[in-house]
Amino acid sequence: MSILSKEKNGGTPAIQIEGVHKKFDDYIALNNLSLEVSRGEIFGFLGLNGAGKTTTIKMLLAMLKPTSGKLYMLGEKVDAGNYKLWDKVGYLEEATFYPDLTVVENLDIARRMQGVPDKDSVNRVIYKLGLEPHKQKKAKNLSLGNKQRLGLAKAMIHNPEILILDEPINGLDPAGVAEIRNMLYGLAKNFGVTVFISSHLLEELSKVSTRIGIIHNGHLVKEVAMDKLEQSLQKNLVVNGRDKHALKEVLEEHGYEFEETIDGYIKLTDDHAADSPERLAELLVKSNQPPTLLRVITEDLEGYFLRTIGMTRGNI
Numbered sequence: 001m002s003i004l005s006k007e008k009n010g011g012t013p014a015i016q017i018e019g020v021h022k023k024f025d026d027y028i029a030l031n032n033l034s035l036e037v038s039r040g041e042i043f044g045f046l047g048l049n050g051a052g053k054t055t056t057i058k059m060l061l062a063m064l065k066p067t068s069g070k071l072y073m074l075g076e077k078v079d080a081g082n083y084k085l086w087d088k089v090g091y092l093e094e095a096t097f098y099p100d101l102t103v104v105e106n107l108d109i110a111r112r113m114q115g116v117p118d119k120d121s122v123n124r125v126i127y128k129l130g131l132e133p134h135k136q137k138k139a140k141n142l143s144l145g146n147k148q149r150l151g152l153a154k155a156m157i158h159n160p161e162i163l164i165l166d167e168p169i170n171g172l173d174p175a176g177v178a179e180i181r182n183m184l185y186g187l188a189k190n191f192g193v194t195v196f197i198s199s200h201l202l203e204e205l206s207k208v209s210t211r212i213g214i215i216h217n218g219h220l221v222k223e224v225a226m227d228k229l230e231q232s233l234q235k236n237l238v239v240n241g242r243d244k245h246a247l248k249e250v251l252e253e254h255g256y257e258f259e260e261t262i263d264g265y266i267k268l269t270d271d272h273a274a275d276s277p278e279r280l281a282e283l284l285v286k287s288n289q290p291p292t293l294l295r296v297i298t299e300d301l302e303g304y305f306l307r308t309i310g311m312t313r314g315n316i
């Protein structure tokens with residue numbers, strides 16, 4: 001591949017954050033944060049409230065300077081004075097609009113505020129976001145999903161290559177989340193747009209992202225591709241029997257480690273027990289303690305998130 005065509009196809013990553021620290025007086029908000037997002041990815045940036053998501057986004061947008069470390073977008077150093085770069089970046093914090101103006105009118109205002117001279121950019125973004133059937137409707141009369149589309153259209157009026165979204169899905173109902181997913185997938189797949197989207201909800205983020213990075217105490221603690229997430233979820237074997245005391249004795253005798261769950265079942269804490277539940281079933285039957293319940297329980301996404309950041313439900 002020639003250098004030219006490599007560059008055209010996005011030889012450099014869309015976003016690179018290298019060893020960034022951010023201190024507010026003595027408080028360390030970001031602690032050696034590094035991450036990379038490839039072009040065309042939908043990267044979910046997940047963290048509890050206060051983990052450092054907004055601080056990171058403000059740095060990507062050059063609204064804050066890192067105490068140390070480097071940030072690049074599209075191969076260029078992030079710098080408030082680099083207007084060429086800002087032409088290629090869109091940002092959405094919250095979908096706002098003039099309720100009594102139509103979709104076209106709202107977008108034309110956004111176009112002028114962004115300093116985009118080409119009036120056709122309004123129609124182009126309407127097409128990109130599937131707002132054509134609604135373009136003459138007043139913004140206040142749009143469905144929630146189409147209001148989200150209008151918000152995204154405003155952030156994309158200048159045809160950016162990177163779209164940065166700060167918590168746009170928190171509080172949306174499942175239909176709203178599905179709308180956002182379809183829009184973002186379309187933008188990434190059909191137009192090669194890179195999306196960086198933050199949230200504190202893994203459940204929602206997992207539905208729209210192609211990869212997730214988990215930030216905790218200002219540090220990236222885990223990255224996981226969405227198609228690998230299922231494999232990362234912990235699986236536990238849960239058993240119960242008529243004589244729980246005797247059942248526990250059998251487990252102890254055979255070296256199984258376990259704990260009792262809140263609802264009174266016995267959960268095997270050995271990671272591999274869930275791989276072969278039939279072995280345990282056979283043992284219990286042979287020991288005259290046939291199980292009344294034997295089930296593999298897969299951790300839910302919230303459980304995975306909390307385990308990854310070293311917390312359990314109830315202590316956040």
Ligand SMILES: Nc1ncnc2c1ncn2[C@@H]1O[C@H](COP(=O)(O)OP(=O)(O)OP(=O)(O)O)[C@@H](O)[C@H]1O
Nearest residue numbers: 024027029047048049050051052053054055056200
């Ligand atoms: N200007 C500031 N001065 C002092 N501390 C700050 C400042 N901005 C952010 N912080 C602190 O840095 C930490 C990270 O904040 P940040 O807003 O990046 O978190 P977040 O992950 O975006 O959380 P949320 O989901 O609540 O927005 C928080 O403890 C916050 O109080």
